[in-house]
Amino acid sequence: MLNSDDFETRLHKLRQFPLDVAHDLRGPLAGIGMLATTAQEHLQCDDVDAVRDALQRIAHQVRSSQQVLDALWRLADQLGRPLGSLELGWCSLDEVAQAAADEAQLAVQAQLPGRRLPVLHLRSLGHACVDRGLVHVIMVNLICNALKFNLDQDAVHVQVSRDEGRSDALVLDVVDDGVGFHGDEEAGEGSVRQSPEQREAVPGGGWGLSIVRRAVDLMGGRLELRAAPGRGARARVVLPAV
Numbered sequence: 001m002l003n004s005d006d007f008e009t010r011l012h013k014l015r016q017f018p019l020d021v022a023h024d025l026r027g028p029l030a031g032i033g034m035l036a037t038t039a040q041e042h043l044q045c046d047d048v049d050a051v052r053d054a055l056q057r058i059a060h061q062v063r064s065s066q067q068v069l070d071a072l073w074r075l076a077d078q079l080g081r082p083l084g085s086l087e088l089g090w091c092s093l094d095e096v097a098q099a100a101a102d103e104a105q106l107a108v109q110a111q112l113p114g115r116r117l118p119v120l121h122l123r124s125l126g127h128a129c130v131d132r133g134l135v136h137v138i139m140v141n142l143i144c145n146a147l148k149f150n151l152d153q154d155a156v157h158v159q160v161s162r163d164e165g166r167s168d169a170l171v172l173d174v175v176d177d178g179v180g181f182h183g184d185e186e187a188g189e190g191s192v193r194q195s196p197e198q199r200e201a202v203p204g205g206g207w208g209l210s211i212v213r214r215a216v217d218l219m220g221g222r223l224e225l226r227a228a229p230g231r232g233a234r235a236r237v238v239l240p241a242v
Contacts, residue, residue, distance in 0.1 A: 021072055024137065024211065027107025027144065028065045032058050034110040057106075064103055064136070071133035075214050085218060086131045088242060093125035093172075096132060097160050100139035107140075108147045115151040118178065123161035128170050129242040134215045141208035142174040142235045150178030169221075170239040177232040212237075 039054035074085050101120055108117060120143070139160070146158040156178040163171035209223075212235075216223045220240050227233035 021069065023208065024068050024072060024140070025065055027111065027140070028061045028068070028103060030110035031103065031106035032061045034106070034113075035061070060099075061103065061106070064099065067133050068137055068140075071131075071137045071215070072211075074134070075211070075218060087133065088129055088131055090127055090129050091132045093128055093130075093135070093162070094122070096136055097122050097125055097139055100136055101143055101160070104140050104143040104147060107144060108151075112148065112151065117147050118150045118153065118156035118158050118176065120147070121157060121159045123159065125160070125162045125172070126164075130170065130239065131219060134219060138212050138215050138237060139172075139174070141212050142237075145208050145235070146174055146176040146178070146233070149181075150176055153178050167241070169241050172237045172239075173234060175232065175234045180227045180229045180231045180233050209235075 035054045035058045039051050039058070042050035042054065074087075101122060105117060105120065108115075143158065143160065150156045150158070156176060158174065158176045158178075161173050161175070163173065209225075213223050216237055216239070222238050224236040224238065225233070226236070
């Protein structure tokens, strides 16, 4: 039976759940809508191969959305029982990063059509024993942030990499050399990266880092942020080795 403190904590997390869902499904749903429009256009031109490709990408986005929902539910439902809420398993981090990058790029393109995205580089990440769904949610949000806050910048690069020098932890970095922001490792929300004008121009700003931090906490890790105005930003996720 829950005591009053546990009940209030659980109630808060369940109230947060629809906000997290709205944030993290906005991108995939926008991407699905854009792909559906693309498929219709190709269908009118009798381009069967292009239609098939669009439908395959739609199916991928649907599967990704289901994975996101599962991960977010576990974030909402956990009550100080991190290990009991995880679904650990060995997986290819390269596959997770590629899927997250595809989803992030499609989401930003769908939400902000016509804008030029930074160049994205994915380094080899290898394999690890992690909660695949939570790592996917983390990577999508970090890559989305790096992309959408550096739109239309000249020669901006975003890189996803792994620090191979650490045997005691899994260390993942999402680094960009773009506009940066006022903040450090204690920064909590995505709003530190935005002016009021940017919040109006960039959908979903402010929630992404909150979701990332909760996912990292659930896995017993930590999120480190380093940035300076005009000198880019680095988001580092440090997870305990399993």
